[in-house]
Amino acid sequence: MTHGTxxxxxxxxxxxxxxxKFYGETIGWTFDKMDMEGGGAYYICMQGETPVGGIFTMEGPAFDGMPEHWFAYLDVDDVxxxxxxxxAHGATIIRPPFDVPDVGRIxxxxxxxxxxxxxxxPVSRP
Structure with missing residues (x-):
């Protein structure tokens, strides 16, 4: 991965x-389950042996009124x-940096x- 991509x-x-079910039947993805801290599951979408995305279940009041959507992540060298x-340049930090074991700091x-x-x-950078 490269900074800024x-x-x-x-x-x-x-x-x-x-x-x-939808993405498995239409795209051919398979799914690896990953337990999340605090409960719940996260699913890694797999194309063969390659992880290509994830599925996160929106639960709780923080997601009230939020439509279902695809969410993108940008690789940065130091989050x-x-x-x-x-x-400092006018952004709002909705969730300050936090660690996800074996994934990275987000x-x-x-x-x-x-x-x-x-x-x-990410945890590992080339």
Whole structure:
């Protein structure tokens, strides 16, 4: 992965089983389950042996009124440093940097135009 490039896409849905059925039958993806901290499951979408995206189930009041959507993540070299810089340039940090074991350090950023995306420093960088 390279700083400044998109590195991950994630389906945010209320019905992971329906999404898995749809993408499995239409695209041919298979799914590896990953338990999330605090409960719940995350599904890694696989094209053969290659992970190509994820499925996250939106649960709880934080997601009330939010439509189901695909969510993109941008690879950044240092998520803490970059979110500080983003904030200094008018961004809102919706969720400050946090660690996801075996994945990386992630923050949710809203740019000055109102667009929201994830910024991630992956655990392993080439």
């Amino acid at each position: 998109f590195c991950w896409n994630e389906l945010n849905t209320r019905n992971a089983e329906a999404a898995k 803490d440093k970059r979110t500080n810089k983003a904030q 923050a949710i950023v809203k740019d000055p135009s109102g667009a929201v995306m994830g910024w991630m420093t």
